[in-house]
Amino acid sequence: MGAIEDVHADLDADVSLEEFREAVEEKVEQMGGLADEETAAMLIAHELDEEGGEVETVADIEPGMEEVKFVAKVVGIGDVRTFERDDEDREDGRVLNVEVADETGSIRITFWDQQADAGEEELEVGDVLRIAGRPKEGYNGVEVNVNDAEADEETEVDVPVQDTYRVEDLSLGVSDVNLRGKVLDTDEVRTFDRDDGSEGKVANLKLGDETGRIRVTLWDERTERAEELDPGVSVEVVDGYVRERDGSLELHVGNRGAVEEIDEDVSYEPETADIADLEIGDDADIGGVVRSTDPKRTFDRDDGSEGQVRNVRVQDETGDLRVALWGEKADVDVAPGDEIQLADVEIQDGWEDDIEGSAGWQSTVTVLGEADPGTGSAGSGAGGGDAGGSGDDSGSDSTGLDAFGGDGASASGSDAASGETADGGHANAGGGEFVEFTGTVVQAGDPIILDDGEETVSVASKSADVTLGEKVTARGELRDGTLDAEEVV
Numbered sequence: 001m002g003a004i005e006d007v008h009a010d011l012d013a014d015v016s017l018e019e020f021r022e023a024v025e026e027k028v029e030q031m032g033g034l035a036d037e038e039t040a041a042m043l044i045a046h047e048l049d050e051e052g053g054e055v056e057t058v059a060d061i062e063p064g065m066e067e068v069k070f071v072a073k074v075v076g077i078g079d080v081r082t083f084e085r086d087d088e089d090r091e092d093g094r095v096l097n098v099e100v101a102d103e104t105g106s107i108r109i110t111f112w113d114q115q116a117d118a119g120e121e122e123l124e125v126g127d128v129l130r131i132a133g134r135p136k137e138g139y140n141g142v143e144v145n146v147n148d149a150e151a152d153e154e155t156e157v158d159v160p161v162q163d164t165y166r167v168e169d170l171s172l173g174v175s176d177v178n179l180r181g182k183v184l185d186t187d188e189v190r191t192f193d194r195d196d197g198s199e200g201k202v203a204n205l206k207l208g209d210e211t212g213r214i215r216v217t218l219w220d221e222r223t224e225r226a227e228e229l230d231p232g233v234s235v236e237v238v239d240g241y242v243r244e245r246d247g248s249l250e251l252h253v254g255n256r257g258a259v260e261e262i263d264e265d266v267s268y269e270p271e272t273a274d275i276a277d278l279e280i281g282d283d284a285d286i287g288g289v290v291r292s293t294d295p296k297r298t299f300d301r302d303d304g305s306e307g308q309v310r311n312v313r314v315q316d317e318t319g320d321l322r323v324a325l326w327g328e329k330a331d332v333d334v335a336p337g338d339e340i341q342l343a344d345v346e347i348q349d350g351w352e353d354d355i356e357g358s359a360g361w362q363s364t365v366t367v368l369g370e371a372d373p374g375t376g377s378a379g380s381g382a383g384g385g386d387a388g389g390s391g392d393d394s395g396s397d398s399t400g401l402d403a404f405g406g407d408g409a410s411a412s413g414s415d416a417a418s419g420e421t422a423d424g425g426h427a428n429a430g431g432g433e434f435v436e437f438t439g440t441v442v443q444a445g446d447p448i449i450l451d452d453g454e455e456t457v458s459v460a461s462k463s464a465d466v467t468l469g470e471k472v473t474a475r476g477e478l479r480d481g482t483l484d485a486e487e488v489v
Helices: 003-009 017-030 037-051 114-122 220-228 327-331 391-395
Strands: 068-077 081-083 093-102 105-112 128-138 141-151 177-186 190-193 199-209 212-219 234-245 248-253 258-261 283-293 297-300 306-315 320-326 338-349 355-359 364-370 433-443 448-451 456-460 471-479 482-488
Touching (some): 003 037, 283 320, 283 433, 306 327, 433 456, 448 471, 456 471
Parallel strands (some): 212 248, 320 355
Antiparallel strands (some): 234 258, 297 306, 448 456
């Protein structure tokens, strides 16, 4: 093996032998005979080592590179954190995370110890740095451990430094995020044990704005906000930072950040899918009027813990869908006639070849209040004329027997003698019972289904013109579980 081959074999740079040989020959010519091939090869190798790791953009940085050199703008600066080293004789370590970006993306760079102290004192958002460091795979993607960084006042990096973000502006690793949104959903505070034996706390919110929605994770002292805020209020997240979980971005709020209620009404209008178009395997957003609700049920998990689930049936202008609300979602205060929005609902194979929705921890359940008259679908198309629903829904969609004492017979004793029933109706010669029932229309087809929050009743009326979500009173004879209405007002 010759001198050129020997020097090339020791190179860290990704240069072919042929390219290296050509560069050596050019160097010999440039030197005018003052250097032989071995000397020229050493000079070329030194130049390549100096250039090694130079990347054009942030997007070119990959874990496994020996060293990278690049220029980027500071877009976020964290706090210096201390940690104990394994060697008890050494002082505590210090680390500073800084978010930098260029036109192709953003990346976290990490300063250690004295560099961390200097960075905390000297760095400002908007500074342009010339950075040299070693890439690695970090907790939230690729990051660079800094060997050297210096200000570059001559180079311009066209990256805006934002004071306020929208959901669609967020990207992995961005910090110092201020974002205004509407609270869509909240979770309870949960505790966990840290590696150092201390107890931590975590809770979640879902926020939405005109560009989308995002899950907000609150840590420790900030978790109390999840218990103080109600869905529908507008808030501003201050000094949040973006992380990734299960392939989705999340906005995190630690003790440095805050979630503050604001007077501004932030707009959030989700794009909901038509129920009739849903298919198994979809992850969909749906909206409509609650047609019926089941009681909450509890069950034992394989690990011995107790779970809970509640089924509701949601109807829009194209159809209806049973949705299982799992865990904390089962505690949502929702009743027939409420207008509701559900986000990130998984569509699964349901009862008797039907489909159904599953709303778990990743889903958002937002009750918008009682539906306005006219919301939803009139007629029997959406409801399918099925007062009882399918599967487990049969437990909640009563045919009216429970509402009026079972089979409609009058009460016994002195009340029956006077013609009064236990419900205030009047027995008649036909064996039925004249009753009055007021409730919300949860099915506008034939028959009409009314729900008063405790009971449901099936109403037969050929002339009634009602709409889903409307509150009406039906008067007429109750016979065989159906109220044959003389009047619906």
